[in-house]
Amino acid sequence: MHAMVLNKLKTPLEWTELPDREPGPQEIRVKVLACGVCRTDLHVVDGELPNPQIPIIPGHEIVGRIDALGTEVKNLALGERVGIPWLGHTDGTCPYCLMHRENLCDHPLFTGYTRDGGYATATVADARFAFPLGEKGSDISIAPLLCAGLIGWRSLVIAGEAKKIGFYGFGAAAHILNQVARWQGRSVYAFTRPGDAHGQTFALGQGAVWAGGSDQMPPEKLDAAIIFAPVGGLVPLALRAVRKGGRVVCAGIHMSDIPSFPYGKLWEERELLSVANLTRKDGLDFLNLAPQIGIVTKTTRYALQQANQALADLRAGRFEGAAVLVP
Ligand SMILES: [Zn+2]
Numbered sequence: 001m002h003a004m005v006l007n008k009l010k011t012p013l014e015w016t017e018l019p020d021r022e023p024g025p026q027e028i029r030v031k032v033l034a035c036g037v038c039r040t041d042l043h044v045v046d047g048e049l050p051n052p053q054i055p056i057i058p059g060h061e062i063v064g065r066i067d068a069l070g071t072e073v074k075n076l077a078l079g080e081r082v083g084i085p086w087l088g089h090t091d092g093t094c095p096y097c098l099m100h101r102e103n104l105c106d107h108p109l110f111t112g113y114t115r116d117g118g119y120a121t122a123t124v125a126d127a128r129f130a131f132p133l134g135e136k137g138s139d140i141s142i143a144p145l146l147c148a149g150l151i152g153w154r155s156l157v158i159a160g161e162a163k164k165i166g167f168y169g170f171g172a173a174a175h176i177l178n179q180v181a182r183w184q185g186r187s188v189y190a191f192t193r194p195g196d197a198h199g200q201t202f203a204l205g206q207g208a209v210w211a212g213g214s215d216q217m218p219p220e221k222l223d224a225a226i227i228f229a230p231v232g233g234l235v236p237l238a239l240r241a242v243r244k245g246g247r248v249v250c251a252g253i254h255m256s257d258i259p260s261f262p263y264g265k266l267w268e269e270r271e272l273l274s275v276a277n278l279t280r281k282d283g284l285d286f287l288n289l290a291p292q293i294g295i296v297t298k299t300t301r302y303a304l305q306q307a308n309q310a311l312a313d314l315r316a317g318r319f320e321g322a323a324v325l326v327p
């Protein structure tokens, strides 16, 4: 097999030939068909997340086809198309797993961070954490659903019943969640980098009722806001934009420091909370719903060997929607 490997933090990935791995008893090996590029991959490469496995093959939005099965795998079959997400393993026994919050497991493994991921021609995954995908939809269009979609979905659920919802950062996750939110009958307010007229036009074209810079106030107060951009300075801005009792959800795994702000911005029962990882239930709920909604993902395709270019383009905001690597 071949892979784009991160051998040292903050250095380019290297195209590498590796021996094929055999799956363990509860694992599957898949031939990778497509792998989405997530902002978290940038945080891994940049060394912004603690204790990565190094060397590591990044990538946790994997669409693949099973070509080898572990001896104990019963729920999946050879040749089946599956999705492999960020949550790669949990212990099943810690207090968080037992309270059905496996996203907070004390001993997890994360795909493309602490176990090898999908920037490769093949990968091995824990079968219990892979989702059957069926045959509907193209590999490339499904890949971004596996993180941007799933963790965005969890963020939207946590945002609650909000009718008027703001998205700070209108990238891969927001462009998917915008479709879910509108299907649910919500109004979406899109906040981009100040002055990003192109991004605002894109958001309006996707059906947002309003688009503006993150430094602007929406025309009316919001019921909730989700912050997708990894910018701590957005937290006080989002709190200012939500009504009394409104909720601000931070969806990212990493964020720059949050500047201090007067207590008055939080007062009146506004809530500020974060979303971490996903549970398998989030994945099943969302992947069942996605075909009903008819989610259309906007993707930019790169060859697997162009992974460094895809990461650079993501960093610079050079494409709309999501980048997807294809071996
Ligand atoms: Zn656990």
Ligand SMILES: [Zn+2]
Residues within 6 Å of the ligand: 038, 039, 040, 041, 060, 086, 147, 148
């Ligand atoms: Zn991700």
